[in-house]
Amino acid sequence: MSAATDRTPEAPAEPTASVRRRRAARPKGPRERLSSTQLIYLVLVGVVAVSIALTANEGRNFFSQGNIWAILTAMSVLGLIAIGQTLVILVGSLDLSVPYVVSLSTLIAAGGMKGLDSNFAPAVVNTLVTVAVIGLVMGVLVSVFDVHGFIASLGIGLVVSGYLATNYQGSHGAASPQLRLLGRSGIAATIPTSFIILLVAALLVTLLLRYTRLGHHLYAIGGNRAVARMSGVRTALPVIAAHVLCSVLAGIAGLLLLSRTGVGLPTIGSQGRYDLLSIAAVVLGGTLLAGGKGSVIGTIGGVAIFAVIDNVMGVMQVNPFLKDFVRGLVIVLAVAVYARRSVVRRPPRFGADRTAAPTKEETA
Secondary structure: OOHHHHOOOOOOOOOOHHHHHHHHHOOOOOOOOOOHHHHHHHHHHHHHHHHHHHHHHOOOOOOOHHHHHHHHHHHHHHHHHHHHHHHHHHOOOOOOOHHHHHHHHHHHHHHHHOOOHHHHHHHHHHHHHHHHHHHHHHHHHHHOOOOOHHHHHHHHHHHHHHHHHHHOOOOEOOOOHHHHHHHHOEEOOOEEHHHHHHHHHHHHHHHHHHHOHHHHHHHHHHHOHHHHHHOOOOOHHHHHHHHHHHHHHHHHHHHHHHHHHOOEOOOHHHHHOHHHHHHHHHHHOOOOOOOOOOOHHHHHHHHHHHHHHHHHHHHOOOOHHHHHHHHHHHHHHHHHHHHHHOOOOOOOOOOOOOOOOOOHHHHO
């Protein structure tokens, strides 16, 4: 027999260090494989289950037409604002002016309509153009003059707040009957029209983020603006577009509020605390405050959780201070979970079973 046939088969070589590192970095169980969006909707299912039990304990039906209508209506206003806030946060900015934009939109629209259907279209266009200009100013400050989004939106918000406090001391104008009908209309007395508007806005923004160049640039700028700029991305236009869309969506949310109140109110936005709640819903939905990662679908899940929690606490007549405590606890727990999930698990660098790197002869 030849020497080649006398050789015994060699044992397979141990995996190299790079292979071991990749194996160690793989998720260890089904929970680790859940994305942020899947996790938030899993939490939503749990919140709904608890809410059903607590509502039944109070002698109420969670799935009654009136209760579902109330939850979906509450989601509509906060959801539109949160969608706009998602766009702004994705590019690494922030918008704290949304409550004052909401209040201003109700006042401009109500003052323009004056209770007449003939003034409906001009008043709506005038309102949306005005809030778009506010978003344009903020976008220019952030993208062209490199003012941080927190400072730019805070300053613009204070300017609008001062204008509201100086020129409006109470309710102003009146919504047209057509707009009021929109606030009361819906499908089967269960799904309000305002919620359908929210779904349409969420779908359009989702398509924008996934399938358009502008959406891809928003993620790129939020991930690393300097790298995006060196890659040929014009960073000014996407940042401006994000702020304009955020203000326009806040203006639409103000119109939905006007359809329910019937009059413009200078404090309705600040009383709703839509700035902090919208940011909280976005973070709860899995969007990173640093930008570059997030989705509208996750944001809608965060909005739904807040709406359900507020609804069940309203049914139970919980103290308002306890409501804020529960909201804050939910936000902190969510951020803690996301932070722990984002930690990269690495194998030990040194150990007795550490495989030596292959030599040049072995790799040849």
